[in-house]
Amino acid sequence: MICLTGDIHHNSLQTGNQRLCDTREILVAQRYLRMLEEAGVKVTFFVTGKAFAEEWSDLKPICESENVEVGGHTYYCYVPELWHRIWNKLAASYNGPRWYHKWDTQKTVDVIRNKTGREIEVWRHHMYMHGQYSEDVLLECGIKICSDGVKKASNGLEMHPKGIYNFYINVLPDHEHLIHAERTPEWIEKWVKRYNWSDDFGPESYYIEEWTDIVLAQLKEHEDNGVISNVIIHPITLYLCDKFVSFRRILDYISSRETVFMTDILRLEQRKKT
Secondary structure (H helix, E strand, C coil): CEEEEEEECCHHHCCHHHHCCCCCHHHHHHHHHHHHHHHCCCEEEEECHHHHHHCHHHHHHHHCCCCEEEEECCCCCCCCHHHHHHHHHHHCCCCCCHHHHHHHHHHHHHHHHHHHCCCCCEECCHHHCCCCCHHHHHHHCCCCEECCCECCCCCCCEECCCCCEECCECCCCCHHHECECCECHHHHHHHHHHHCCCECCECCCECHHHHHHHHHHHHHHHHHCCCCEEEECCHHHHHHHHCCHHHHHHHHHHCCCCECCHHHHHHHHHHHCC
């Protein structure tokens, strides 16, 4: 079983990927989605609230696809950055004080409801910035599953003592492990050294061909061991690497397996308890 996920950001955020892309991120996501639809693959997209406010006409066909489940991805993506850095230093909360964390989350939930008519149940903080208030805030805003962070040995939903499920990424992530766009080998070396960065898969980054080989091997290993794969693929990242050439290899594999929305896994878990 494979849960394919991806993050989509408002173009005004002007990330490094966005600045080096020849089109807007949501238009790349449209192209990516067409591939998924043709292959019959489901995807859970975590989308920023500001994307709904600023780019709804382009986001609407994505949200209306039967192959898409929508989750929240913060509203502003921690802009202004300095304010969030200060709060992280003062209170170990990059999301800001509790009231702000709640306000940003609810604002995202509300704009998605207003645009799509849906109540979202799944969430991923931008940059996986899970904080000390996250469980309480997300539960108060109606979120059932939070998919922050990387844990390669995880398998399915893990109940937090507060009552929300965590669903960790357990396949090598794309953005922070791929050499692409602004993430040149020199840039990566400096970044890893400056922040002493690593996740559960280590600090290494790869060119797209090798990364694809690793991802396919991990998917096969999970299948052989009965592990649910939680895969993160940013459409814009794979587009910048090689215009989806390597993603076609991944798609060929996952389209021949069962793909599920994140809430499908929640429903299965709920049925086990009844």
